[in-house]
Amino acid sequence: MSISTTDPTGISIEKRMRRHAQFDRLLRLVIPVLTLLSAVAMWEFLVWYHEVPHYLIPAPSRIAATLITDWWSLMGSMWFTVKLTLMSLALAIIGGVALGTVFAMSRVVEISLFPFAVILQVTPVVAIAPLILIYVPNTFYALLICAWIMAFFPILSSTAIGLRSADHNLRDMFTMYRASPWQRLRYLLIPSALPYFMAALKIAGGLALIGAVVAEFVAGTAGQNTGLASRILESSFRSEIPRMFAALFLVSVLGIIIFLITSWLSKAVLGHWHESEIKRER
Amino acid sequence: MKSTNFLCRGSTRNLHGDDMNTENNSGVEAPIQIEMSGVDKVFGNGTIAVRGLNLTVQQGEFVSFLGPSGCGKSTALKMISGLLSHSAGEITVNGHPPGQSQDIGYVFQEATLMPWATVFDNVYLPLRLKGVSRPDAQVDVEAALASVGLSKFNDSYPRELSGGMKMRVSIARAMVTKPKLLLMDEPFAALDEMTRSRLNNDVMALWKKRDLTVIFVTHSVFESVYLSSRVVVMAARPGRVVNEIAQHDNYPRTEQYRTTAAYAENCRVVSQALEETMDHVDINH
Structure with a gap:
């Protein structure tokens, strides 16, 4: 009896594992960058919205x-x-x-x-x-x-x-x-x-x-x-x-x-x- | 009694009064390789690890040190290797004081590999320390790895190996300098039964093939009886030899030997001797 390395969707388990690892790596980069960009965008918005003068907090x-x-x-x-x-x-x-x-x-x-x-x-x-x-x-x-x-x-x-x-x-x-x-x-x-x-x-x-x-x-x-x-x-x-x-x-x-x-x-x-x-x- | 002799050394009791067999497994009187007489080891804190240790090991013997924890088995082994100094008495290895003979391989309780180095570099280490260049050492290192069945693992790191494989690398490292004396300090204690059994056979094969003298420290009665030409039973507090039991059953000993009545009887005798070590405990120490 041989052990299948292919799952029901037809994709080999090795390929799925590789894709999973690539996705994981991407996520580790994307999540902190997105969080940082969101914080900067929020900062920009709040300064603009409250009309904070630049000599207090610049945008x-x-x-x-x-x-x-x-x-x-x-x-x-x-x-x-x-x-x-x-x-x-x-x-x-x-x-x-x-x-x-x-x-x-x-x-x-x-x-x-x-x-x-x-x-x-x-x-x-x-x-x-x-x-x-x-x-x-x-x-x-x-x-x-x-x-x-x-x-x-x-x-x-x-x-x-x-x-x-x-x-x-x-x-x-x-x-x-x-x-x-x-x-x-x-x-x-x-x-x-x-x-x-x-x-x-x-x-x-x-x-x-x-x-x-x-x-x-x-x-x-x-x-x-x-x-x-x-x-x-x-x-x-x-x-x-x-x-x-x-x-x-x-x-x-x-x-x-x-x-x-x-x-x-x-x-x-x-x-x-x-x-x-x-x-x-x- | 089956083919087992008892001789009490370092104490006054001879359990059965038989003479110790002074021949090695080839049946020829062999030269003495290790001589310990009246050896004491007292540590700095006053603990008497070993007292009045007398032991003679001949070339080609496979001797097991068997005894409870704290009986000085490992201490005795380290004194033979020169890693520990002795406080009193005399030790000679190949006719020299311990530590002066370079013909020794040592296998520790753990594999003790350098995790930053490949399998090849771990085995190459003793030759590197002797100043042998890598190209010159290549053949010997590969032969040592082949002798433990790890030819294809030159470039692997220790973390990539199983416990048994690590121990094989450790044995290959001890064997790469082609020593005449191999000291093994409970090398297989942490391994599973199957791996342990295989490595027992491997060590026994190396012993025969390389005409080694092996001193093997173990807690296991079964292991000591299976491997040894002589079992040295030690007692604790203070550590000393209370019995030496020759194992006359023929080599090569295969897995079938473990199922024979002779093996069972030898194990029983050694177990009994081990139990009797409790009678020898000196509560003043």
Whole structure:
């Protein structure tokens, strides 16, 4: 007796499953986009209906128009914020991974230095920023340090925990086969730490952006070579509310792009083996 | 009595007074591969895991460590492999202190595979750690996978395999360096009866084919009798050898052997010896 893979409608079960999966993927994209568009449309309608003045709440269409008229000025500021965010994130990754590895290898170093890392993490960056701005003469470097402080700790702590989370039996096996410290790090500890690192990277990406924006607010910098936070501050002083919203929109877009990139990276690195990224059949 | 000898080592009681058979399954006096004498293991918290352990294993033997939980079976195995140090006594493996012999394969209770690596890369690992390049290792890795019936799964990831298949990969990994001594720590405890039975036969076939010495830790009387040339019965608190029961029934042992009267009788004898370990519990530990 053979088992039929065709249902009563004549379509093969495999084909139906494939169609179902495609529909599911489409739905996941369409539903949030439609919800967002509905919210924007509602916002536009309410502003128009109640005749709300643009210096209180501008309509989305007005924000879009400001984005177009101030495009090059806002893009220059966005590039500054992108540069600051990515550089602080890169430094956080380098410093966090390096120190996290040292922490994982040496308990003494961890016990000695961990309190400093915790102090850096728990002290609000807005409270430290004025001091950094005094001690560091170059504003860009001062902002970079502030953003770095925000992004550094999650990377450090997750790397240290991840490197220690390797399966104890696998550790024993590496000991039995007399693996060198480098082999142990390369073939066991780094892959074991990857899920922790990728989770930290998602958090640190957002924090680096927050750090960059907050630091600039505290610095209160002005002029050409400044970021989106300065545009927001500047617009608030001049009561240019649509411009404020436009700059705010760009900060959100930047945050979303960072989140999407780190999520994609996590999927690319862990998708073929780690539980957090594997899609299960239902 | 059927073809089963009793010898009590590490204690003063000899249940039946027979001499231990010192020949391996080929009937020839074999060199000693593992010697443990007066071995103690005391953990940092004061727990005496093993006390006064005396054991000799000859080349080509299939020895099972059988006993209740906490009797030090796995501890003894780890001390032989060099993964755990011993607190007192002496252990030699192939004439060397434990941990110095590279001729050992170890199979853990769980498959213990690297989930990020393919089946091929998991099996290749011991050779990679020895500095063997991938092209040079190709033949050995494929042969090891073929010996456990997983030739077509080179590129699969562990998550795509069943429990039994994962354990086969684990065995292939232990065998890829062509060790002379295979240590297995309750490898099939988590598997269903059918898979367990098949893997029992596979391990036995590998043992014969590769002329291995196997030390097999198990909770199962049936498994130990089916596989072993000698069952070492251990008691808990503190862990020690209280009985060694030679299994003289001929190899190869097939599934039919499980239905024979001899097998049933051997299981009964080993079960009784296991029950008697309760009499050996020292409540002061």
